[in-house]
Amino acid sequence: MCGIIGIIGKKNACKIALNVLKNLEYRGYDSAGLAYAQNKKLHTLKAIGKLKELYSKYEIIENEVKNVTLAIGHTRWATHGKVVIENTHPILSENIAVVHNGIIENHDNIRSQLKNKNVVFETSTDTEVIPHLLSVSIKNKNNFFNACISVINKIEGAYAFAAIESSKNEIFVARKTSPLVLGLGDGFNIVGSDAQSISHLVSEVIYLNDGDYAVLTESEIQIFASDNNKVEREKINIKSNINFLNKDGFRHFMEKEIHEQPNVLINTIGSLIKEEKDLNIFPEKMNIKNNYGITLCAAGTSHYAAMIGKYWIERFSSIPVNVELSSEYRYRSPAASMYSSMIVISQSGESIDTLMAMREAKRLNLTTTVITNVENSSIDREADYSIYTHVGPEVGVASTKSFTSQLIILLSLAMKLAFNNNKISIKKYLDFIKSLKLIPSFLSKILSLNENFMNLAQAIKNSHNILYLGRGILYPIALEGALKLKELSYIHSEGFAAGEMKHGPIALIEDGLPIIMFLASDGMEEKSISNLQEAIARGGKVFVISDEKNFGKISFIENKVLIPSFQGNWNDIFSPIFMSIPAQLIAYHVARERGTDVDQPRNLAKSVTVE
Ligand code: M6R
16 A cells, blocks of 8 residues: 655645645555655655644744755555654665555565675665665666666565655656556646546646656656656546545545435446436446356455345346455466456455456456446556446545445346346336436435434444344345444454354354344345344344334344335345445444544555555
């Protein structure tokens, strides 16, 4: 993870870099730092903790650095080395400073070689090998540019870095797998980890291809491909979305993002519907074939979306679906001959596990599609075909609106496949399209039950362990509810398929253990209710979030929230989308009650770009 920025040719470079780092803080917030060149001397400013700590230190020197025009900056998600000032980037060696995102996998080897040359290391970071290699190379009479190229040839792993040398008016940048975007300014140039972070400063950007490196001066950008040939890369116009850091009166971005789902999902649904008669989803572009299966692959919350996608696609189209965890797929030698298509799901489009899994699928000759929220993200640029969720930037580390939008796309794909395969009639297909449009306003109804979830949160906020249960298509929602709760509130929580309880997890139940069940009215509710009885009999404190149709069947349960039934025939099929809202609100309110950092929970980052 980590966010990096470099700017050259504009006064107040330090302040500008700080403001860009604010936009990149979602990538890591353990510590942050700047390096800037002034009178051909290198200076650094570093602080542990959130960026506001660095801002405070900056205020003290603000007047002295107003004329600085060359700066690099970094916001850290620690991988190698504790969160201490020494390990905070930029990392220096003599008059060279480097900011780095990713992991240098052979840093141990390089470190030993450099130590043999009497190089003294001052940090525990993998990054430190880069500035030292540069210094050594420059001492061996290489110029800065050639020294940088020699470093690229030595380091292995996934990385993006920016380096400056105090006497040179330039920034060297390189990327391998980790993202890097160049911004073309008026009289200045800039580099950042994503386009959004610099979109308030430039209207044109260049995405570096994998393996590219570049040199930025204030008037020019030169780009080289991995074969060292100079190349031109496409300039892309970007729109500034300066409002994306606005909470719109909500206490947290997560709260805003939960409550804006009815509005932003209109965009997702709008992009899917073609003249009320068809869906803008093209299975042929995804190379989905009836006698081959589809692999759905993702991480975290996106993986739970994939699990739900499997239920839908197999149920409606009968096409076999294999669901994979991105972090496992790449290394487990998958047998892919029975699959023609891999669909990866990634809100950020940057999760390295998912990117690598997608590359593996390409190697195995699968056609790759990404469902993502971020156009031009690394995965988007490498996928054969892309479907965008169009829900706008998601700032809170916890996925909320991106999850529900992914579900809407997966369900639409299932229905399109079912229709193409004559598994559903045109009438049902058109009815689905009509019903899809009703989802946003229906979600508003569920959101209006907010107070009920606040009360539920009050009741469980001091627990040490919490179980979530769901059956069938709501099983992944139990997993998602538990993930959301643990990442935000740090309470240990686990999700289980209700029917699995008796196979082991029931041993966890003791007096007062909170058990939250998502209950649809799908013909399986009696079985789930029996599972609840078993939990109650063992002292579990049961909370049920249920379709209101089950009211009579769960009258014996004291703690319940009834979700209104959706009109028409789609209630159970849509239930994972509906039940996502309670899962999100419960986790949000528990975290808020416990006073944890809702938007930037400890140890996490929004975009997971290290393996
Ligand atoms: O950007 P991605 O969808 O690829 O991210 C995958 C996971 O890292 C992400 O869903 C993570 O689990 C979230 N923090 C969940 O809220």
